Amino acid sequence: MKPLPRISDAEWEVMKVLWEKSPATANDVVERLRDATSWNPRTIKTLLNRLVGKKALGFEEDGRMYRYYPLVSEAECARAESRSFLNRVYGGALTPLIANFLQEKELSPEEIEELRRLLDQKGKG
Amino acid sequence: MKPLPRISDAEWEVMKVLWEKSPATANDVVERLRDATSWNPRTIKTLLNRLVGKKALGFEEDGRMYRYYPLVSEAECARAESRSFLNRVYGGALTPLIANFLQEKELSPEEIEELRRLLDQKGKG
DNA sequence: GACTTTTGATTACAACTGTAATAGACTCGA
DNA sequence: TCGAGTCTATTACAGTTGTAATCAAAAGTC
Numbered sequence: 001m002k003p004l005p006r007i008s009d010a011e012w013e014v015m016k017v018l019w020e021k022s023p024a025t026a027n028d029v030v031e032r033l034r035d036a037t038s039w040n041p042r043t044i045k046t047l048l049n050r051l052v053g054k055k056a057l058g059f060e061e062d063g064r065m066y067r068y069y070p071l072v073s074e075a076e077c078a079r080a081e082s083r084s085f086l087n088r089v090y091g092g093a094l095t096p097l098i099a100n101f102l103q104e105k106e107l108s109p110e111e112i113e114e115l116r117r118l119l120d121q122k123g124k125g
Numbered sequence: 126m127k128p129l130p131r132i133s134d135a136e137w138e139v140m141k142v143l144w145e146k147s148p149a150t151a152n153d154v155v156e157r158l159r160d161a162t163s164w165n166p167r168t169i170k171t172l173l174n175r176l177v178g179k180k181a182l183g184f185e186e187d188g189r190m191y192r193y194y195p196l197v198s199e200a201e202c203a204r205a206e207s208r209s210f211l212n213r214v215y216g217g218a219l220t221p222l223i224a225n226f227l228q229e230k231e232l233s234p235e236e237i238e239e240l241r242r243l244l245d246q247k248g249k250g
Numbered sequence: 251g252a253c254t255t256t257t258g259a260t261t262a263c264a265a266c267t268g269t270a271a272t273a274g275a276c277t278c279g280a
Numbered sequence: 281t282c283g284a285g286t287c288t289a290t291t292a293c294a295g296t297t298g299t300a301a302t303c304a305a306a307a308g309t310c
Contacts, residue, residue, distance in 0.1 A: 006266085008266075008267060008268085009213055009267085009268090010267070010268060010269085011267090012213055012214070016216075025287095026287080026288085027287095039268095039269080039270095040269070040270060040271095042269080042270050042271070043268075043269050043270060045270095045287090045288075045289095046268090046269075046270070047268090047269095048288095049288080049289075049290095050266095050267090063276095063277090063287095064275085064276060064277075064286075064287050064288080065286090065287065065288090066287085066288075075225075077214075078214050078215065078225060079225060079229065081210070081213075081214050082214065082222070082225060082226060085206070085210045085214075086226070088134060088137055088206075089137070089202075089203050089206050089207065089210075090203065091141075094226055094227075094230050094232065094236070095232075095236050095239055095240060097207070097226070098223055098226070098240060098243070099239075099240075099243055100203060100204060100207060101207060101211070101219055101222070101223070102219075102243050102244070102247055104204065104208075105219050107219065107220075107247060109248065111219070111220050112244055112247055112248045114220055114224075115220060115223060115224075115244055116241065116244050116248075118223070118224055118227050119227070119237055119240055119241050119244070122227055122232060122237055123234065123237045123241075131296090133296075133297055133298085134297085134298090135297070135298060135299085136297090150257095151257075151258080152257095164298095164299080164300095165299070165300060165301095167299080167300050167301070168298075168299050168300060170257085170258075170259095170300095171298090171299075171300070172298090172299095173258095174258080174259075174260095175296095175297090188257095188306095188307090189256075189257055189258080189305085189306060189307070190256090190257065190258085191257085191258075
C-alpha cells in the first residue's frame with residue numbers, strides 16, 4: 001500500500017474538482033471553483049503545484065498547458081482521513097462518532113433506510 | 126455560542142488527558158502521556174502553553190505550579206471537528222461517511238444493536 | 251545568603267498552509 | 281519580428297504546528 005500524501009483543507013477542494021472530472025487544465029479547475037470559493041486563480045495554481053509536488057496529482061503536457069489528473073483515489077484518501085480523524089477525536093471508536101453525527105444531522109427516511117440496510121448486512125456478515 | 130479554538134493533533138492529545146481528569150499539573154499530564162507518546166516534557170509544556178493562549182485551557186496557580194483544566198468541553202470540540210471533517214471529506218453527507226466506516230471497521234453485535242436502536246429512534250423522531 | 255533545582259515564559263526553527271505576486275518561457279497576432 | 285498575453289515555476293510572507301532549548305524567577309538546600 002503506497003503511503004498517501006497528506007492533503008490540506010484547501011488542497012482537498014482542488015482534489016475534489018479533479019476527482020469529479022479529469023483530466024482538467026488549471027483554468028478548468030479555476031472555473032469550476034469560482035462558485036465554491038473566492039480564491040485568486042494564482043492561489044489555485046499554487047495548490048495544483050503543491051499537489052503535483054506531493055504526488056497527489058499528475059499531469060500531461062498539452063502544448064504549454066498541463067492537464068492534471070489524480071494519482072490517488074478519493075476513496076482511499078477519504079478512508080485515510082477518516083481513520084486519522086476517528087482515532088484523534090473518538091479514540092478510534094466508531095459508535096460514539098456515529099451517535100454524535102446522528103444526533104445533530106437531519107436524515108431523510110430514505111437515508112435512514114439505507115443505513116439500516118447497511119447495518120443489517122453488517123450484522124449478518 | 127462561543128467560537129471554539131482550533132486544536133491541533135498534538136494539542137488534542139493533551140486535551141484528552143485533561144478532559145479525562147482535571148485539574149492536573151503539567152507533570153501530571155506529562156506522566157499520563159508517557160505511555161501514549163514519546164514527547165519530551167518540554168514539548169508538553171509548550172502545548173499546554175499554547176492551549177492556554179488559545180483559551181482552550183485555564184489554570185489556577187498552586188504555589189509555583191499551575192493546575193490546568195479545560196475551558197471547552199470534549200463534546201463541543203468533537204462536534205465542531207466532526208462537522209468540519211464531514212464537510213471537507215464527504216461534502217457534508219452523512220450516509221457515505223457511515224457507509225465507509227461500516228465497511229472497514231469490525232463491529233460487535235452489541236455495537237450493531239446500539240446503532241440500530243439509534244437509527245430506530247431517529248426514524249421515529 | 252549562594253547554589254541547585256524546578257516551573258512557567260520566551261525564543262527557536264523548520265515544515266506545512268493559506269494566499270498570493272513576480273519571473274521566465276512560449277505563443278500568437280500585427 | 282516585436283509586443284502582448286498566457287502558462288508554469290519560483291519566490292514571498294505570515295500564521296500554525298511539531299518539537300524542543302534556553303531564560304528567568306522562585307524555592308528549597310547547605
